[in-house]
Amino acid sequence: MSELEFKKISLNELDDNLLFALRIQDQEYFPTPWSEDGWRSSLASSDRYALYVVKDGMAIAGFSLFYLLGEDHLAHLQKIVVGPKYRRDGVAMKLMSIALDDLKSSGFAKFYLEVEHGNSAAKSLYQKLAFKLIRVSKNFYGAEKDAEIMMLSL
Secondary structure, three states: OOOEEEEEEOHHHOOHHHHHHHHHHHHHHOOOOOOHHHHHHHHHOHHHEEEEEEEEOOEEEEEEEEEEEHHHOEEEEEEEEEOHHHOOOOHHHHHHHHHHHHHHHOOOOEEEEEEEOOOHHHHHHHHHOOOEEEEEEOOOOOOOOOEEEEEEEO
């Protein structure tokens, strides 16, 4: 594994190759992937999103995507995906830390996310980052698939 590169990418600067790579990661490793139309509609409001990518050479190792509510100083984690090869090596922690630090420096003070109740690895990551459970949303991801709503205030 080469040196990983962590970087913020503006959605309006995405080229077709990077968008394709993100969609593939999303489809392969995220439990509720977006359709191509979902990605395209997000790109249409690119000023409302912050994208952070981890690259391993030319390959995408993972990414995180936040929806920004600047008027409320609130950022909603929409997606975080790290490929299996990069899990358990601190990649997700570093990716989230870089994103949170960058967003904090841009004036964001509150962050929230939804995580499936049974996703212990993700919940552990968020707890290490000091996210706190604020409520449970029953059947959020479908029948018998509850979500834990978590918040972080900096």
